[in-house]
Amino acid sequence: MENEHQYRNYAAPARDSVSAFYEANHRQQSLDFVRGKRAQYLGLNHRTMAPWDALLWMDTLVDDSDPDTNLSQLQHALQTAEAIRKDGHPEWFIVTGLMHDLGKALCLFGEPQWAVVGDTFPVGCAWSPTNVYPEYFASNPDLARPELQTENGIYEPGCGLDQVLMSWGHDEYLYHVLRDHLPLPALYMIRYHSFYPAHRHEAYQHLMNEQDRTMFRHVSEFNPYDLYSKVATPADQKALEPYYRDLLTRHLPAQLRF
Ligand code: FE
Ligand code: FE
Numbered sequence: 001m002e003n004e005h006q007y008r009n010y011a012a013p014a015r016d017s018v019s020a021f022y023e024a025n026h027r028q029q030s031l032d033f034v035r036g037k038r039a040q041y042l043g044l045n046h047r048t049m050a051p052w053d054a055l056l057w058m059d060t061l062v063d064d065s066d067p068d069t070n071l072s073q074l075q076h077a078l079q080t081a082e083a084i085r086k087d088g089h090p091e092w093f094i095v096t097g098l099m100h101d102l103g104k105a106l107c108l109f110g111e112p113q114w115a116v117v118g119d120t121f122p123v124g125c126a127w128s129p130t131n132v133y134p135e136y137f138a139s140n141p142d143l144a145r146p147e148l149q150t151e152n153g154i155y156e157p158g159c160g161l162d163q164v165l166m167s168w169g170h171d172e173y174l175y176h177v178l179r180d181h182l183p184l185p186a187l188y189m190i191r192y193h194s195f196y197p198a199h200r201h202e203a204y205q206h207l208m209n210e211q212d213r214t215m216f217r218h219v220s221e222f223n224p225y226d227l228y229s230k231v232a233t234p235a236d237q238k239a240l241e242p243y244y245r246d247l248l249t250r251h252l253p254a255q256l257r258f
Contacts, residue, residue, distance in 0.1 A: 019133065024114040026136035029167040031123045031148060037115065037168040042176050044257040046109055051248040051256055052241075054102055061107055073101055075234050081244070083229035095251045096186040097225055098244060099178065100193055103170030105258055119196040120167045122204055125153025130201035151206060160209035161192070169194065181252050185218035192219045193226055 049057065059074035071079075081097035106116040119132050126149050127137045142148045155164055166172050175191035182190075197203035199219050208216075 021114055021118060022133040023136045023139075024112070025118050025167070026131075026133060027139040028114065029121075029123060030140055030142045031145075031154075031165065032141075033115075034123050034165050034168045038165070038172075041106070041173055044177060047105075047258045048255050049258060050254060051099065051102075051252045052245050054105065054256060054258070055098070057108060058102060058104060061104055071230070071232075071234060073104060074237065076101060076230065078235035078237060078240055078244070079229040079231065080225050082235055082240070083225045091247060091251060092183055092186050093222075095247060096182065096189050096222065098248070099174070099252075100190050100222070100226065101170060101174075103172075103174030103177070103190075106170055106173055115168055116170050118169065118194065120169055120171055120192075120194045121197055122153075122155075122164045122207060123167055124148055124165055125155055125207070126151055128197045128201070128203035130197045130203040132196065155207055157206055158209055159207060161207060161212045164204075164207050166191075166195065171195070177256055177258055178252075181256075185215060188215040188218050189222040192216070193222060195219070199223060 055074050055077055058077070059072045061073045077098050077100075080100065081094050084097040085094045104116055107113060121127060121131050123142065127134060127140075131137070137143065148154065171191050171194050175187055178190060179187060192198065198205075198208075199216060205213075
């Protein structure tokens with residue numbers, strides 16, 4: 001694994017597009033927007049796909065918000081899973097690496113990238129200054145709602161993240177797709193892998209409960225595989241496909257509802 005400082009480096013030339021991305025994200029990810037997207041998608045009635053077919057479908061997508069890779073999403077899935085496998089982790093963890101970004105299917109349903117990818121944060125309470133580009137929250141309509149601008153906002157202190165509405169994106173969506181199929185540490189990895197203010201800066205601790213604090217160790221364990229497995233040499237999809245198809249057959253249902 002390479003030096004962490006080479007990653008998430010938003011210097012030119014990537015910075016302009018990443019900055020524009022977060023301007024759109026922070027301006028529009030309001031509490032009402034999140035509630036609307038949850039109502040639209042969490043019924044999981046958009047499409048039914050076999051897990052491997054969903055990964056192939058995702059192969060048409062490149063993540064604009066990510067300064068670290070220009071490879072397709074299937075390559076990112078395989079590279080992440082392979083890095084986890086090489087370190088000898090259990091199969092559920094490898095499956096998690098393979099599947100973790102499949103919520104980006106939202107893009108293929110026509111959602112703009114600012115409503116799919118990028119770092120996530122709680123809505124309905126004050127934004128932590130540890131969020132990337134915090135200045136862009138100045139244009140968010142929730143700024144005009146004082147009840148949403150206190151530390152706890154609409155939440156009880158220590159209520160647990162399960163009660164907290166996160167900015168809408170691929171993490172929360174895929175959590176709902178897989179919530180009945182993977183163990184709790186895997187579900188935390190999936191649901192909070194883009195929640196950088198929490199796992200990088202320990203922000204929003206006042207909303208967490210004991211389970212969150214325990215499970216965030218797993219989120220932190222997953223994060224380096226997501227970040228540092230991004231290498232320019234593509235994984236050998238053809239050679240790896242039989243192993244991963246078999247793995248998915250053993251750990252997930254034949255069809256997943258999206
Ligand atoms: Fe992701
Ligand atoms: Fe990822």
